[in-house]
Amino acid sequence: MRLGPRARLALLVSVFLLPIVASVVAAVYLRPEPTANYGELLLPPAAITAQRFARPGGGDFAFADMRGHWVLVASDAGACETQCREKLTAMRQVRLALGRNAGRVERVFVADDLRSSTPAAMASFEGMIAAIPLRGMGQPPGATHDSEHIYLVDPVGNVMMRWPSRPDPRRMLRDLERLLKASQIG
Secondary structure: OOOOHHHHHHHHHHHHHHHHHHHHHHHHHOOOOOOOOOOEEEEEEEEOOOOEEEOOOOOEEEHHHHOOOEEEEEEEOOOOOHHHHHHHHHHHHHHHHOHHHHHHEEEEEEEOOHHHOOHHHHHOOOOOEEEEEOOOOOOOOHHHOOOOEEEEEOOOOEEEEEEEOOOOHHHHHHHHHHHHHHOOOO
């Protein structure tokens, strides 16, 4: 069977158009799978402010001091009631579960007033940096003033991901393991 010139042209055009038509049909009718990450990726990432914080034992703290490390940030009332302790416990457990990569992740608790917290309550979270905003500096933005989420600051100083205040530790750990595996910094 011989094809005429028009049939050959139609066959040649269909070979090139078929992938385009298939991709349009797939984009319209087939739903893509949800993302693999549990935490919410913040786009665009927000640079954390250079604002300084007071530390309860004296001295001050700024997120610029943490450059080169991934930082988990939680914010809550200084009294740190049950929900706050659960949040800080989840951060501690996830960091410990990272194993040899635990040293790449730091933890910061930003409170509105640390005088109302008991030293015994904060002692159980060894290695966590506790800080309060310095007076007269205004309200700290974003990650340092949101008690509904746990935030992740990358080694460059950008707030780039957040989890709910009561996270699923296994899924949060999976997110951090993926990030640390893919990251060449921090």
